[in-house]
Amino acid sequence: MINLKSEREKQSRRSRSGWLLLWLPIVPAVGLVEQRSWGQAALENWKQQMVAKGETFDAVRLWPPASARSVEFSKQLAQVTKTLPGRLQIYAGGMSGIIPDESGKARRGSQEPFPPINHHCVAVDEGYTWQDLDKLLQQSQPALQRLLELLKDPPTGIDYDIIKRQTTDSLPSFVAHRIAAQTLCASAINNLHRGNLEGATQDLQALRSFGKVGEQDPTLISLMIRMAIMGMSIDVCWDALQTDGWTEPQLAGLQRQCLEVTNVLSQLPRALEAERIARIYELEWFRSHSYPEWVARFRVRYAGSGWQPVPTDEATAVSLWRQGWLNRSWTVAWSEPEELKYMQAVQLELQALREVPHTLSALRLKEEINASRQGYRVPGAASRFYIKLPLADSYNDWSAGNQTRDSSYPYPDYSGAWFVVIKNLTLNEMVRTAIALKRYGLKYGKSPSDLAALVPDFLPGLPHDLMDGQPLRYRLESSGGFTLYSVGEDFQDDGGNAVASTTNGASADRLAWNGKDLVWPRLLPSD
Template identity: 25%
Template structure:
């Protein structure tokens, strides 16, 4: 087995870089998902577990390059694998050895918020390179504006405008995400992404709107990318808890009274809530199935009510739909 995968990318081409491998990878993951579902339905839990593990490994391979689109496709691959895992746990299809192997794979996935820091640095580098190339060859801009080739006013104004946009690309990301207060961070916090979004909204609506228009267009959607990373981090934590709960049920015949009973026999430690810093909530529903949830991105306790939109509701793992929810609501991803 090869633990790592690396693609040769033409980084110097910035936004013209071709990345067909990521979309091919997504199709391969989807094919494994179809086979895993079929294997679950036919009673082949071992084969389904192997397919789920392969899906996670492929998703990790796609998300290793510090490129936003690669990370997003990797997150989508992990989400597909977790959907199949959820189906298998709902069916109570897996054996304890299969569950242990699945948990080992999930435990080995690097934290997505930390990976996002490298992605954002690369997106900034690509944006700065694109601005450098545009300034080095302003002929197209002069042709569009009808300005003479050697107009010194245009040359000075264009250079000043490009410098302002380069500063805009770097300033907000550096001050809000990577080094708030001038100190480089070792751990990204969700509130930093919210601060970054406020800064970009202020730029759009304030006096810098025209001066830094290119910077705003070249800045990756901060909260959307951050939300996906933190959401997947939460879902993997919930999946590990769900695996541990099922292993406890297989070993004792019942779910535990609290999550603390899972440590250390079924988990070395309880997963951490990286969004609000609170413990994951747990209780048994009237039908006897477990409910796991943590506060969502709005920072409110909705009592385990799942989100119907990206900004509201709790992040929930459960095996039956709550009243008023459809399958489309339940499986919707941000």
């Protein structure tokens, strides 16, 4: 006899099992959809609050439109630099006006027996001489005159459309800027070697005008290019100021070319705003594409750069995990919470950067950035998130030299760039002060007892030591000379100690600015 009750129970169990199997994939999917709705709402609410406080997350609002004048300037700059002899760049790419020694003093690069190519003071071979350099520069006079003309009143706008650059995934090129700046640097040093102070002054003024080229471009790379060119001009200025024959109008004109520090410091938060917008775009792109498409995109973008992906980004197991569950669930549910976590962390650094034009202190900035990063906490169940964008962030670390940085803060670390800018601006303040001291000496025949004596005739106010927010240090020596210095990167006043505690891999010319204090170098006596 068939047990009908038992059969019905079996059918009921099978039916329940079927429904359970049917619902098993649906329940997590519903949870992911609910999580997505919550994440999108939380991100949008936070953005609205920030926009009400003046933040912008829109590239069109942060970037100015392309300027026809800037487009034409870039076109002409590229054309001019292409006419320069290739051999000239062997000189121009490695010359410096400062040849430091271990004591912290320096010789003038322009007065060395051979052009200091790659910061060596001996001939690379018998063909590399001052005569050869001068001949190349004479051949290049039409191009040099055109550079001087272009840089008399350079455009501050940008030469590209930001939306087109984002959608085409194109990278900017500053090759023409580099070649032009290095050529002007070589020309200035050669003019100083020949005793042509007027020609060197014209080259220097053009070189320092590069600080205004593309000044409205909010990108970090544009800012760093301008600061690098300013660094070249600082070394040449030191060489030039060691010579006699200056007139008051020449010095005053050169001093006017020095950048206004608060204007440049205000560009630091703008650069981070631009990087934030770039990351938002990357996150949006990642949401709408597969993991293999993301990998292929970065391989194409950085091909030929010398960068190699971090092995874990391309490991088979990792790649399969990301192509499978992680990328799909992240796209549906976790990408907006990840974006919000990033935005909240970066907002703290932005607030610190916005204080710098007021505090004028790298020390204060360092303390605030460290405090904000110490407060960072990895989100719970972190395996749901990428946190560090695959390939993109490892490339950023590689290009910035941050491969071994502290991993407790996972997002791109731009603090090295901020401190390079502030250090170069401190050196810019030293140039401005050294010119003022030279002008004072022309008028009174001696150095002042203190920097206050330069105000207001030669400086509008006391010059800033942007490393610690105090005025630059100055001491009148018994010999009649002076010591002018900043406390430097350790923020400790060592009394004007120019001796480097370590080279830290610095190139020879940068050793002049690698002492315990940043000291305006004293000229070594001639042999």
